Amino acid sequence: MTQSNQELLASDTASYHGLKEGILYHLRYTLALRPEQATKRDWWLCLSMAVKDRIVDDMVDTQDRHNQDNVRRLYYLSMEYLMGRMLVNNVHNVGVFNEAQRALESLGLEWDEICDVEVDMGLGNGGLGRLAACFLDSLATMDFPAIGYGIYYEFGLFKQEFQYGKQIEHPDTWINYGTPWEIVRSEYAQPVQYYGRVEDSYDSFGNYHPRWVDTKSVLGIPHDIPVAGYDTKTVNFLRLWSSRSTEDFDLDEFNNGDYVEAVRSKAIGETISKVLYPNDKTENGKELRLVQQYFFVACSLADILRRFERSNGSNWDALPDKAAVQLNDTHPTIAIVELMRILVDDKRLHWDHAWGLVTRIFAYTNHTLLPEALEKWSVALLNKVLPRHLQLIFEINHRFMVQVEAQWPDRDDIKADMSIIEEGPHRSVRMAHLAVVGSHTVNGVAALHSQLLKSDLFPRFHALYPNKFTNKTNGITPRRWLLNCNPELTALFEQYGIESDWPKNLERLRKLESLADDPVFQEAFMAVKHQKKQALARVIFDECGIEVDSTALFDVQIKRLHEYKRQHLTLLNILTIYHRLLNNPDLDIVPRVFIFGAKAAPGYALAKTIIHAINAVADVVNNDGRIQGKLKVVFLPNYRVSxxxxxxxxxxxxxxxxxxxxxxxxxxxxxxxLNGALTIGTLDGANVEIREEVGEENIFIFGLSIEEVQALDRHGYNPHQYYQQDEELRNAIDWLCSGYFSPNEPHAFDDIRAALLEHGDQFKAMADYRTYMECQQKVDAVYRDPSRWARMAILNTARMAKFSSDRTIQEYAREIWNLPACSVS
Structure with a gap:
């Protein structure tokens, strides 16, 4: 054994013993338990705390270094952080995975059983929140000084259950028993004001300085979640704010027997951080969402400025050099106005001076082209909740309109199109317009998306600010989404000589290209895939009671349930295949298991109907012996990171x-x-770039292009035409809505038919149905050739380096944030 190997073994052994001692220490002194009393959750807690001890050491050193060097920091503002489980990710990132496994085994415990105890952190919904989590991981891994800010939701989105195939929402009580990963920082609590009115006021020099008075207030309490980078000493953190009332309960009311009134004000104040995305179908729901957004933004900016002033005093000109703030979608946009309020009202800077600082600090990431997803707040609601901010928005817009007039004189139509204020019977504030005007850079998240921002969504803004718009294609962390979730595949990489630093340098996987035609490697690669399919089959049986064949093709659609994502198009495919099989039981098709995972927003009725329809069809298909098990449909409940x-x-x-x-x-x-699944998709979003990277021969593309979709919209799209001309399509829709799959509710799925036909099929499912079916036939044909399928799968894994979030973050840091790295020794 070489000297270096001996030193490595000694280090691993010391680490293993240290972890074991840490587990037993926390069992005795934190939980006050003997080993024979401990449950699996107790052991998970103790291991997590032992690992956290190591992380906190590095976190303290990291923050000391950042403070001493007075570094420029990135502050990431997001309403969501879909963190998932933390333990496995953390033991990998701090390099003690093997030692942690050994420590548990030496205590007579099963690694997987202990890890499965952990509950997902309920701090997000879908891709937006998961992207934010990936970005935090990459920021720490690449040694960039950064802090994420968000809300410490007591209840996550919701826990999904199916009753008679319908989505039922239950509170996601993820925090019921606490989390070992948080550090509560009560000393950094921040007060936040709401409501009230604006009072005219003048200073001693006769200058107008309005005062925001008669406000209500709450307190924001910070909860820090350490974020350890992979193979580095850098540990950043995510700071989440929980709301606490500034009013104690009324003792007099309590003593008089009015117990409800005694705690009313306190309860209202602490409602703010209760639930992620309260239903905004009601006025109260809209108001709570606005209050939530301002709450976390106000807390975060106060914290940012506290940190700035500690190191820089009142040298406000230095603020843009020390703080870069990224707005993750429109939710935190009120931050632009809040910083203006602080600088103008509290710090008494002149308007132009303050606005010059603000527009050098903020950058905005747009995540949607859907008009309904671009937030607007009514002027009336803003005037009620944030009256001073509304005044500032009107002033920002007035000055912006002067710019627009200079560019396009006497064009009131252009002014109306670009104005931050949308006129009409109910005036509203366009938060996306405010984000564009108040930010130095606006980016989309895929090349096609960024082009459409300039050409379709914000064309006038692009003409006015031609250098403001850019692209930053999204990415994912290969630590969470390959190293952690697919250790069998990463073990195969090691066996075939892929350098061990691939989780930090995904380009290393390019070496797999030379193995794509190797029959031995193909067999090994697909053996891992089959092993993971067997494991998932057990999960499906445990969760749903459905037996599936792990040799069948696993066809997966996992994402938020929305019409534009077109889960109902997959449903039409399932109905067509089922019909073909019933009419020809000997039909030669590759056995297939359709696997769905998705939550529908509680107020999105049609999305919930689509879930019900998929489950109803699944119930019939899965129990029909006539099709000989060639088709199965599974909708796994409560889709989440784990x-x-x-x-x-x-x-x-x-x-x-x-x-x-x-x-x-x-x-x-x-x-x-990245995990070797082949994509069937449209030329939308990052699919375009995935095709460029993996090669068009290694992906299945179908459907209308963006130009063809736009042409259909211009010339008048008629979904009835497709319905009448395609017998299989017509049969699928009619069959679904006939009551056959819902005999007790014969009209249960009429809304799907109405959306596809009477309401114009906004998302062109009818137009893409036939090419989708034809593309699925190609999938079937390729799957019959195991060598070809294996080659395509291997090349997909090998060619995904572009989609590492490390690459994305490096581009943000270099081209938007001007953010230097700061390594911690």
Whole structure:
């Protein structure tokens, strides 16, 4: 054994003993338990705390270094962080995975059983939140000084259950028993004001300085989640704010017997951080969303400025040199106005001076082309909740309109189109316009999406600010989405000589290209895939009671349930295949298991109907012996990060079938391809770039292009034409809505038919149906050739380096944030 190997073994042994001692220490002194009393959750807690001890050491050193050097920091503002489980990710990132496994085994415990105890952090919904989590991982891994800011939701989006095939929402009580990963920082609590009125006021020099008075207030309490980088000493953190009332309960009311009134004000104040995305179908729901957004933004900016002033005093000209703030979608846009309020009202800077600082600090990432997803707040609501901010928005807009007038004189139509204020019977504030005007850079998240921002969504803004718009294609962290979730495949990499630093340098996987035609490697690669499919089959049986054949093609569609993502198009495919099989039981097709995972927003009725329809069809198909098990349909409930980590490595086919021009990027497409799933998809979002990277011969593309979608819209799209001309399509829709699959509710799925026919099929499912079916036939044919399929799968894994979030973050740091790295020794 060489000297270096001996030193490595000694280090690993010391680390293993240290972890074991740490586990037993926390069992005794933190939980006050003896080993024989401990449950699996107790052991998980103690291991997590032992690992956290190591992370905190590096976190303290990291923050000391950043503070001493007075570094420029990136502050990432996001309403969502879909962190998932933390333990496995952390033991990999701090380099103690093997030692942690050994420590548990020496205590007579099973690694997988202990890890499965952990509950996903309920801090996000879908791709937006998962992207933010990946970015935090990459920021720390690449040694960039950064802090994420968000809300410490007591209840996540919701826990999904199916009753009679219908989505039922239950509170996601992820924090019921606490989390070992947080550090509560009560000393950095921040007060936040709401409501009230604006009072005219003048200073001693006769200058007008309005005062925001008669406000209500709450307190924001910070909870820090350490974010350890991979193979580095850098540990950044995610700071999440929980709301606490500034009013204690009324003792007099309590003593008089009015217990409800005694705590009313306190309860209202602490509602703010209760739930992720309260239903905004009601006025109260809209108001709570606005209050939530301002709450976390106000807390975060106060914290940023506290940190700045500690090191720089009141030298406000230095603020843009020390702080870069990224707005993750429109949700945090009120931050632009809040910083103006602080600088103008509190710090007494002149308007032009303050605005010059603000527009050098903020950058905005747009995540959607859907008009309904671009937030607007009514002027009336803003005037009620944030009256001073509304005044500032009107002033920002007035000055902006002067710019527009200078560019396009006497063009009131252009002014109306570009104004931050949307006129009409109910005036509203366009938050996306405010984000563009108040930011120095606006980026899309895939090449196609960024082009459409300039040509379709913000064409006038692009003409006015030609250098403001750029692209930053999304990415995923290969630590979470390959190293952690597919250790069997990464072990194969090691066996075939892939350098061990590949999780930090995904280009290393390019070496797999030379093995793509090697029959031995193909067999080994697909053996891993089959192993993961067997594991998923067990999950499906445990969760749904459905037996599936792990040799069948696993066709996976996992994402938020939305019409534009077109889960209902996959449903039409399932109905067509089922009909073919019933009419020809000997039909020669590759056995297929369709696997769905998705949540529908509680107020999105049609999305919930689509879930019900898929489950109803599944119930019939899965119990029909006539089709000889050639087709199965599974909808796994409560889709979340930890479930995705089990589905993604097992997928054969990745459904990325959104209407061209509707999906900003997608990140599920990247995770699935990285794990050797082949994509069937439209030329939408990042699918375009995935095709460029993996080669058009290694992906299945179908459907209308963005230009063809736009042409249909211009010339008048008639879904009835497709319905009348395609017998299989017509049969699928009529059959679904006949009551055959829902005999107790014969009209249960009429809304799907109405959306496809009477309401114009906004997302062109009818137009893409036939090419989708034909493309699925190609999938069937290729799957019959194991060598060809294996080659395509291997090349997908080998060629995904572009889609590492490390690459994305490096581009942001270099081209938007001007953010130097700062390594911690």
């Amino acid at each position: 479930l995705a980590a089990k589905i993604i490595p097992a997928a054969d086919l990745s459904e990325q079938i959104s209407t061209a021009g509707k999906e900003a990027s997608g990140t599920g497409n990247m995770k699935l391809a």
